[in-house]
Amino acid sequence: MNKITTVIVPLIIFSILSLLLDVKPAYSLPADDVIPLVDEEYYPQVHKALTNAKKSILCVMFMAKLDPKHTGGDEYQLVLDLINAHKRGVNVQVIFDQNVKFWEKGKKRNVIEKKSEYAYKLLSRNGVPVFYDDENKVTHNKILVIDKYITIIGSTNWTYGALRKNHEASVMIKSKSVARAFEKKLEKIEKEH
Helix, strand or coil: CCHHHHHHHHHHHHHHHHHHHCCCCCCCCCCCEEEEEEHHHHHHHHHHHHHCCCCEEEEEECCECCCCCCCCCHHHHHHHHHHHHHHCCCEEEEEECCEECCCCCHHHHHCEECCCHHHHHHHHHCCCCEEEECCCCCCCCEEEEECCCEEEEECCCECHHHHHHCCCEEEEEECHHHHHHHHHHHCCCCEEC
């Protein structure tokens, strides 16, 4: 085989496979910094980022499970951080998951599950714009976009278990283009009160 064939044949094969498999090209987005937030590293970094927010916070959280009898937990503090940011004039928007219990049978199947009900009520009472997603779709995101620059995304829910007991992995990305890309996608989530 000559050199041209050695280069051209793999490109043709790759192109055909890409079309057949509907492979989309991946594009990297520039980031100023990427910080892993593993296990106990999550809370102090997120608390600090929320406390330092100046303009905006978009929070899309699968579960913020608060116990009104235990207001000293980290999960409770993160919700208070959203309230305090709102009171400072930061544009805060929160979206929680709700869904029909599609895995249940019989009458329970039609029950709507609102995993973050107390957090929702606490935010709402304090004037924070808070929504549930469409009940027929699970919003499994655990993401914050802060000041259109910091994106925090990963496996960590705002629960006692996630913040104190579980192994969780998240990441803080400092990048305007990453934040913008996520905000654009998250804006498409259907919201209801």
